[in-house]
Every structure is written in C-alpha cells, then in structure tokens.
Amino acid sequence: MGTTQLESVPEPKYWHLKTVIGEALDTDFAVGEILPNERDLAARFGVARATLRQALEQLELEGRLQRRRGVGTTVAPPRVGVDVSTTQHQWPGTAEDNWRAQDCATADVPAAVARLLDLDPAAAAPVHTVRRIRLTHGQPVAAEQLYVPASSVPALPAIEAPSGPARARAVLRELQRLTLEGQDRAVELGSARADDARELDRLPGSPVLVVTTRYLSAGRTAAVSLGTYRADTCRLTFGDAGDLQIAS
Amino acid sequence: MGTTQLESVPEPKYWHLKTVIGEALDTDFAVGEILPNERDLAARFGVARATLRQALEQLELEGRLQRRRGVGTTVAPPRVGVDVSTTQHQWPGTAEDNWRAQDCATADVPAAVARLLDLDPAAAAPVHTVRRIRLTHGQPVAAEQLYVPASSVPALPAIEAPSGPARARAVLRELQRLTLEGQDRAVELGSARADDARELDRLPGSPVLVVTTRYLSAGRTAAVSLGTYRADTCRLTFGDAGDLQIAS
DNA sequence: GAGTGGTCTAGACCACCGC
DNA sequence: CGGTGGTCTAGACCACTCA
Numbered sequence: 128m129g130t131t132q133l134e135s136v137p138e139p140k141y142w143h144l145k146t147v148i149g150e151a152l153d154t155d156f157a158v159g160e161i162l163p164n165e166r167d168l169a170a171r172f173g174v175a176r177a178t179l180r181q182a183l184e185q186l187e188l189e190g191r192l193q194r195r196r197g198v199g200t201t202v203a204p205p206r207v208g209v210d211v212s213t214t215q216h217q218w219p220g221t222a223e224d225n226w227r228a229q230d231c232a233t234a235d236v237p238a239a240v241a242r243l244l245d246l247d248p249a250a251a252a253p254v255h256t257v258r259r260i261r262l263t264h265g266q267p268v269a270a271e272q273l274y275v276p277a278s279s280v281p282a283l284p285a286i287e288a289p290s291g292p293a294r295a296r297a298v299l300r301e302l303q304r305l306t307l308e309g310q311d312r313a314v315e316l317g318s319a320r321a322d323d324a325r326e327l328d329r330l331p332g333s334p335v336l337v338v339t340t341r342y343l344s345a346g347r348t349a350a351v352s353l354g355t356y357r358a359d360t361c362r363l364t365f366g367d368a369g370d371l372q373i374a375s
Numbered sequence: 376m377g378t379t380q381l382e383s384v385p386e387p388k389y390w391h392l393k394t395v396i397g398e399a400l401d402t403d404f405a406v407g408e409i410l411p412n413e414r415d416l417a418a419r420f421g422v423a424r425a426t427l428r429q430a431l432e433q434l435e436l437e438g439r440l441q442r443r444r445g446v447g448t449t450v451a452p453p454r455v456g457v458d459v460s461t462t463q464h465q466w467p468g469t470a471e472d473n474w475r476a477q478d479c480a481t482a483d484v485p486a487a488v489a490r491l492l493d494l495d496p497a498a499a500a501p502v503h504t505v506r507r508i509r510l511t512h513g514q515p516v517a518a519e520q521l522y523v524p525a526s527s528v529p530a531l532p533a534i535e536a537p538s539g540p541a542r543a544r545a546v547l548r549e550l551q552r553l554t555l556e557g558q559d560r561a562v563e564l565g566s567a568r569a570d571d572a573r574e575l576d577r578l579p580g581s582p583v584l585v586v587t588t589r590y591l592s593a594g595r596t597a598a599v600s601l602g603t604y605r606a607d608t609c610r611l612t613f614g615d616a617g618d619l620q621i622a623s
Numbered sequence: 624g625a626g627t628g629g630t631c632t633a634g635a636c637c638a639c640c641g642c
Numbered sequence: 643c644g645g646t647g648g649t650c651t652a653g654a655c656c657a658c659t660c661a
Contacts, residue, residue: 138569139649164627173638175651185580186565196628197659206563209579249524296452312613314562315454316582316606318433321386330629331390333431334582335565365560387630412646421630426648444647445640577649 136306137274142172144182147172152202162192162200188334190359196253196330206362207263211312212339212353218307218342219273219352226271229258231295240274243341243351251276257295260326261354269338269356270323275302279349302342305349311341314363323355334358388422392430395420400439400450410440410448436501438607455511458559458587459602466555466590467507468547474519476543476606477506488522490566491589491599493565503523505543508574509602517604518571518587523550527597550590555596559589562611571603584605 163170169179183200186192193203212305220226234256236246246252254276281299317337324331338354356363410416417427431448434440441451444555482504484494487548494500502524509517528549565585573578586602 138579141649155416166627175653176650178650181630181649188582189565190563195659196626196657197626199627208561277549309616311562313456314584314613315582315612316611317437331386332393334436336562336564362563364560365562366558389630414646425633426631429630431647443640444638444646445645447646487633 141178141181141185144179146171146175148182149186149191149306150153156202158202158204160202161284162202164199176338187359193359203359206360207260207268208362208364209268211262211314211357211363212365218299218303219271219350220303220306225269228292228295228299229260230291231255231257231298232265232290236274240351240353243339244276245349246276255280255298259295259300261356266284266360267327267357268361269354270326271352271354273350273352275350279305279344302350305344307342307344308346310341311343313314314340314356315339316358317355319355327357329357329359336361336363338363379441381511387562389429389433391424392420392422392427394400396430396436397439401436403504404450406450406452408450410450412447418522420453435607441607451607456609456612457509457511457516457604457609458613460613466520466547466551466553468544468551473511473538473553474507474509476540477508477548478539479503479505480538488533488599488601492522492524492596494524495505501530503546507543507545509604513574514607514608516609517602518574519600519602521598521600523598527553527592553592554591555592556594557591558590563587565603567603575605577602577605577607584609584611586611 138144148304156162163171164175165179165183169176172179183192183194187194187203190199190206191203220228236244236254244254246254255276257273257275259271259273260267261271271276271305275337280298282301282304315337317335318330319327319333319335320327321331323335324333327333327335328340336356336358338352340352340354341348342350342352387416404410411419413424413427417424420427430441431442435442435451438454442448454598468476481501482505483503484492484504492502494502502522505521507519508515508520509519517524523546528546530549530552536569563585566581567577567581569579569581571583572581574597575581575583580600584604584606586599586604587601588602589596590598590600
C-alpha cells in the first residue's frame with residue numbers, strides 16, 4: 128500500500144478494516160444511514176464474514192455503529208452525556224430526574240451487596256429492591272437495582288401494595304426523609320445480565336458501564352444502588368461535562 | 376435439563392459456558408491459577424474453540440480472567456479501585472499521585488480536543504502534550520495524554536530540554552501555578568489505540584475506560600486530559616469508594 | 624418469505640513466551 | 643523448540659424483523 132512504514136509488524140486485518148470503515152463513516156455516511164449487509168461488506172473487502180464482524184464489533188463498542196438483528200447496521204449518533212454527579216447530594220427518586228420507577232420486591236440480595244450494606248449474612252434481613260429505568264430522549268439508557276434495607280425505612284406502611292410501581296415510589300419517598308450525608312460511587316465495565324439487557328433493548332452480554340453507589344446516612348450505609356448503563360450509547364458525566372466528547 | 380423453565384428461548388452455548396466456567400472459577404480455582412488451554416477446554420465442553428473463546432472473552436471483559444499470548448489463561452485478581460475523584464480540586468502532577476511523567480512533545484492535537492480547548496482551528500496554536508503513566512502496585516493501569524495550550528503556561532522557559540520527562544514535569548509545574556477553578560469529567564468505553572495498548576501491556580483494541588477531563592482556570596479551559604484506563608483491571612472510584620465492588 | 628445480524632463449526636496458520 | 647493465545651477462513655444454521 129501507500130504506507131511509508133515498513134510492514135515489519137503487520138497489523139491484523141480486522142484492525143485495518145476497522146480503521147478504513149471508521150474513516151468511511153466520517154466522510155461517506157450520515158447518522159442513521161444503513162450500511163451494506165455483512166456478507167456484502169465482507170466480499171467487498173475480500174475477507175471472511177467473521178473477520179468483518181470483528182471490525183464491526185469494535186466500532187459498535189466505540190459507539191460508532193448500531194447493529195440490530197433482522198434490521199441491519201446503522202451509523203450511530205454521538206453518545207449522549209448522562210449526568211451521574213455525586214455532588215448534588217440527593218437521594219434517588221427526588222423530583223423529576225428522568226428515572227421511571229418500575230417495581231419493588233423483596234428479592235434476594237447478592238452477597239456482594241449484602242456486604243456493602245453491613246448485613247448479617249446469616250440473618251437474612253429483609254431488603255426492599257427497587258427497580259428503575261432511566262430514560263434519555265425517550266430511550267432507555269440505564270437499568271437500576273436499588274437495595275434498601277427495611278431498617279432504613281422503618282416507617283414504610285406495610286399495608287401498601289406489596290409490589291409494583293406504587294410500592295417502589297413509596298420506598299423512594301421514605302428514603303428521602305433521611306438525611307443524606309454522602310455518596311460513594313464506582314464505575315466499571317461489565318456485561319449485561321439477561322434482565323437488564325431486555326430492558327435496555329440489547330442482547331445479553333452487551334458491554335455496560337456498571338455504576339455502584341453507596342448512600343450514607345447516620346453514619347451507616349442506608350442504601351446501595353447498582354446502575355447498568357448502555358456502554359455503546361452513554362457517556363457518563365461528572366460535573367458540567369455535557370459537551371465533553373469521545374476519543375478512542 | 377433440570378430447569379423448571381420451558382426452553383422456549385434456548386440461550387446461546389457461549390452464554391451457558393460463561394456461566395458454568397464463571398461458577399467454576401469461584402469454587403475450584405484460586406487467583407493466579409492457570410486454566411487448561413483453550414483447545415483442551417473446548418474439547419472438554421464439546422464445543423468449537425471459537426465458541427469457547429467467546430465465553431472466555433466475556434469473562435475477561437468482566438475482569439475475571441487474564442489471557443496472555445504464549446503463556447495461558449489465569450484467574451484474575453479482583454479489580455483495583457482507582458480514585459478519579461473530581462472533588463480534590465488539584466492540578467495533575469501535584470505531589471506524589473502515582474503518575475509517572477513520560478514525555479512532552481508538541482504533537483498535533485485531535486480536532487475534538489482542539490474544540491474543547493477553544494482553539495482557533497485555523498491558527499494551529501502551539502500546545503504542549505504531556506504523556507503520563509499511572510501505576511498501581513507497580514502495574515500500569517492508565518496512560519494519559521494531557522493537552523496544555525502554550526498560552527496557559529506563558530512562563531514556561533523555552534530553553535529547557537525540548538522533550539523528555541524533565542520537560543513534562545516542567546509543564547506540570549507551571550500549570551500548578553494557576554488557580555484551578557473546577558474540573559469537568561466524563562467516562563466512556565473505548566478501545567485502546569496502539570500506543571496506549573503497548574504501555575498498558577495489552578493488545579490494541581482492548582477495552583478501556585476513557586476519562587476526559589477539562590481543567591478550568593480564569594474562566595477558560597486551561598488544559599484537557601485524555602486518560603485511558605484498563606477496563607479489565609480497573610474500577611474507577613469517586614469518593615471513598617475503594618471497597619465498592621463488582622457485579623455483572 | 625426474504626433478508627438481516629447472531630451463533631457455531633472444524634479446521635489452518637501466525638505471533639509470542641519460556642525452556 | 644513446543645505450547646500458548648490471536649487471527650482468519652468458508653462454510654452452515656438459527657432468530658429476528660418487516661413487507
């Protein structure tokens with residue numbers, strides 16, 4: 128090719144493909160436009176479909192493509208900034224914050240979460256598990272599981288509907304009566320569990336950004352939340368970083 | 376099988392494999408232990424190697440496995456928490472903060488970064504680019520490219536070594552003389568560029584968490600940093616979240 | 624039913640590591 | 643040098659969407 132570099136370390140085909148297609152996306156395609164199908168693309172580049180797919184997978188990982196089974200591959204819009212600041216010292220569910228309460232149950236608590244909540248592993252203390260979906264521009268971008276020990280919301284009326292959105296909102300309401308002293312937050316890469324994937328309109332195993340939050344009140348952990356954000360479409364922002372953008 | 380659920384939606388083999396192997400990791404293996412090689416494992420589970428690899432890839436993505444060409448697949452230690460709080464209002468390079476200044480050049484600035492810096496795209500204003508590596512327990516966990524417009528550090532002696540670690544430290548030193556008014560930060564998923572991959576001891580294209588930071592001083596953007604964190608080994612923490620842990 | 628992306632196979636060769 | 647994971651091929655079938 129026209130490279131000035133000695134090909135002493137030949138880069139993998141899929142890597143080169145990714146670069147070529149990535150550049151084509153910038154110049155020849157508009158957001159939302161449909162690419163040729165994988166078989167055609169593979170033939171056009173003279174590679175096996177598996178190799179072509181490896182390149183597309185990376186581009187999808189970087190948020191540049193969107194692939195949907197039965198439909199096709201489209202050029203993705205820029206990632207949306209989703210604010211997850213810890214500075215605004217607020218309980219979840221306060222005011223209108225783009226979350227939609229889905230449900231509330233008393234499901235089992237993962238051991239790792241139980242440890243964060245300082246629960247006695249043997250006691251099997253009751254914990255409310257609130258399920259919420261975060262929407263941006265009408266699209267679901269995150270699913271959250273919020274764990275609230277019953278001891279954190281002692282005044283919660285037991286009579287209320289035992290489950291459903293109303294119950295979830297009741298738990299959030301009770302939580303907001305406590306004094307929030309701080310939040311600790313962590314972000315890491317994960318893959319979507321089956322239930323999260325369904326609500327985020329993705330396939331199981333899709334890459335997600337897992338946001339773990341610990342809510343502190345009265346010197347103890349009053350609640351723990353496990354947020355699952357679509358890694359392909361989301362950019363998590365802290366502070367007024369709504370216009371910070373990508374680079375990969 | 377013994378499932379109570381109708382197998383109306385059969386899960387993919389690799390997904391099932393991932394679950395089985397993941398459970399085996401918890402019970403039968405210790406951190407650092409070497410797994411059987413891929414050909415043996417595939418044969419043992421009665422699947423093609425490509426399918427087995429798909430399962431291993433996911434487990435690696437979740438930080439549970441570590442694979443090295445020529446060596447083998449080992450059980451990964453838990454992810455290390457890396458603090459990236461924005462609250463401690465500090466310039467980069469202040470005191471001992473686990474970063475090692477590598478180099479400083481006057482390389483070209485990506486268009487996206489130039490926009491963040493409010494640079495005139497036509498003017499080609501000079502920008503110092505500082506390269507740093509972040510170490511944790513002696514292991515590199517992040518590579519950073521810091522863009523500092525020359526106008527932000529006017530007093531930087533032009534006479535000093537034009538490149539190298541000393542130059543990098545000089546730029547950081549000058550930066551610290553400014554009043555830091557705030558930082559905006561964003562986190563998103565990316566794939567490692569070739570140079571980042573080399574310094575992080577990963578293959579190009581490995582998943583990384585890209586942390587974009589904008590440093591504000593005197594009402595303008597004084598510097599922009601692009602941090603690339605290993606997604607397999609890192610958990611980014613905000614606040615005292617060092618002991619928050621995984622779930623995926 | 625036609626066309627898409629998702630899964631899976633059974634091979635092959637290559638790049639890298641450590642002995 | 644042998645053994646490891648990484649790349650690549652050329653097929654096949656399946657699950658899904660939409661006209």
